Amino acid sequence: AQKITQTQPGMFVQEKEAVTLDCTYDTSDPSYGLFWYKQPSSGEMIFLIYQGSYDQQNATEGRYSLNFQKARKSANLVISASQLGDSAMYFCAMRGDTGANSKLTFGKGITLSVRP
Amino acid sequence: ETGVTQTPRHLVMGMTNKKSLKCEQHLGHNAMYWYKQSAKKPLELMFVYSLEERVENNSVPSRFSPECPNSSHLFLHLHTLQPEDSALYLCASSQQGSYEQYFGPGTRLTVT
Numbered sequence: 001a002q003k004i005t006q007t008q009p010g011m012f013v014q015e016k017e018a019v020t021l022d023c024t025y026d027t028s029d030p031s032y033g034l035f036w037y038k039q040p041s042s043g044e045m046i047f048l049i050y051q052g053s054y055d056q057q058n059a060t061e062g063r064y065s066l067n068f069q070k071a072r073k074s075a076n077l078v079i080s081a082s083q084l085g086d087s088a089m090y091f092c093a094m095r096g097d098t099g100a101n102s103k104l105t106f107g108k109g110i111t112l113s114v115r116p
Numbered sequence: 117e118t119g120v121t122q123t124p125r126h127l128v129m130g131m132t133n134k135k136s137l138k139c140e141q142h143l144g145h146n147a148m149y150w151y152k153q154s155a156k157k158p159l160e161l162m163f164v165y166s167l168e169e170r171v172e173n174n175s176v177p178s179r180f181s182p183e184c185p186n187s188s189h190l191f192l193h194l195h196t197l198q199p200e201d202s203a204l205y206l207c208a209s210s211q212q213g214s215y216e217q218y219f220g221p222g223t224r225l226t227v228t
């Protein structure tokens with residue numbers, strides 16, 4: 001089985017500052033992928049960033065970077081230079097390679113509010 | 117249109133009604149998914165179709181009936197629903213073997 005844990009309460013950040021959203025995971029698969037999705041109030045889940053478990057470097061996509069610490073089983077999302085449009089729910093997810101773990105498993109999500 | 121589209125965006129139905137949710141993907145993908153997102157709960161995978169065949173059914177009640185007539189379209193037929201079925205229903209698609217899934221905007225369903 002695999003599990004994603006997101007325990008932060010609602011997060012607030014000042015516009016133009018950086019913010020870190022926490023995610024820890026658990027899996028028995030030797031190979032897996034970690035994802036972050038953004039869900040604005042409109043409901044659509046927007047893919048942000050992907051990190052493979054064997055990737056040597058932390059993933060980056062524009063203002064998004066993933067702080068991957070394999071030994072600690074954490075995959076935190078860092079958003080730099082926050083913008084008002086970043087206010088949304090953020091979901092961490094993972095997908096393994098074997099059997100039931102080969103489907104996406106999501107965490108409960110974190111609400112981020114960006115203050116002007 | 118591009119990406120994944122879903123219709124209707126909002127649906128209110130009584131417990132005795134029959135309705136269908138529609139999903140269409142314009143990405144050339146060969147796998148499609150239905151998810152349920154209830155308030156304060158993680159997304160729950162309901163069904164997976166790969167190459168138009170259902171490959172996963174996560175113990176979903178029979179009042180939800182999926183249909184995948186081709187690789188671009190996915191339906192979720194609803195009948196005799198319960199108020200606890202009220203949720204956001206999200207469709208997603210991916211290319212088989214790829215990690216990344218692309219989601220539609222969802223259908224907000226309210227069962228009265």
